[in-house]
Amino acid sequence: MSRIRWSARLLTAASRNLPSRKPQLWEDLPLALQRRVAFEIGRRAKRGWLARPQVVTLSEVGYPGGSPPLQIEVVPGEMTNRAMFLYGTFEISETRLVQAALHPGMTFLDVGANIGYYTLIAARLVGETGAVYSFEPNGSMRSKLEANIRRNGFDNVVVRDEAVARETGEVEFYASTWDANQGISSILPGVGRAAAQKVRSLSLDDFMASLTGRRVDLIKMDIEGAELIAIQGGHRALGATDAPPLIFEAAELAPIAKALRALGYHIRRLHYTLENGLALPDAQAPLQSLFDDYEAPNYFAAKDEGVFTDVVARANANRSPALRRLGRI
DSSP states (O other), rough: HHHHHHHHHHHHHHOOOSSSOOOHHHHHHHHHHHHHHHEEEEEEHHHTGGOOOEEEEOOOOOOOEEEOOOOEEEESSHHHHHHHHHOOSSSSHHHHHHHOOOOOOOOEEEETTTTTTTHHHHHHHHHTTTTEEEEOHHHHHHHHHHHHHEEEEEOOOEEEOEEESSEEEEEBBBOOOTTTGGGEEEEESSSOOOOOOOEEEHHHHHHHHHOOOOOOOOOEEETOOOOOHHHHTHHHHHHTOOOOOEEEEOSSOOOHHHHHHHHHHHHOOEETTTTEEEEOOBTTSSSOOTTTSSSSOOEEEESTHHHHHHHHHHHTOOHHHHHHHTTTO
């Protein structure tokens, strides 16, 4: 490779990793540098290393002190797992929102839990008096989820094998066939998904009605295009005046926004920068997210618009002035 081409590649890599472009790198720089070295050595020195499970700790940024770091088993060659390996975090805007929204004693629903990233975060934050209900119908992912829960010694998590859907019963489920992204499984068919298999299904209305004496405080929903179907199965629970806030992913916002607004929700988009921290701009506002190239937009819906202000304030309360200045670069 010529010196000019090598210099061009270095400049491109440097621009992608500027503090203004990659906050997840700079917020926990010592961890990220250590992990990058381990990643480069592993993938170059050991054949098949990218496909081997590795147990790593997650970043401690954003947590109150006093608890041991969370541990999670990841496969560095898988797209979402690689982010956890390299930076100790995944979807930084959503992570900071969950950290700001959850407190001891709360109840969290993780719909589409995968290997348990948000389940582990929530279990730590809600504590022994709280509860986490994690839905994962993909058997292989559910086994990894359960192992990660055991690895951290949590006994406040209940793992469910149902797909959250419009009705309680059975639905067809299409598991991911793409080793590079095991998170695309869905109750909807699509590219990179296997032939249909039957799994048990559960509506939000039926599940939330079964939680007698326990209020749901936050729902996170990432089920690869089936979010609207799940919302349609929760009209009664989500239509209540005290219905919980909802975090969801949507490649196409309009149909989900219509359904949620009919239930009385206000919707904001999640946004994050090193300079300003967590922000919740209007869902329809023009916005070029740092993460648009590799993840669908995430949104936050709540009945009370005051929730948006409160969560942003808590998320950004203790941010370092030095990081804010660094984020302008």
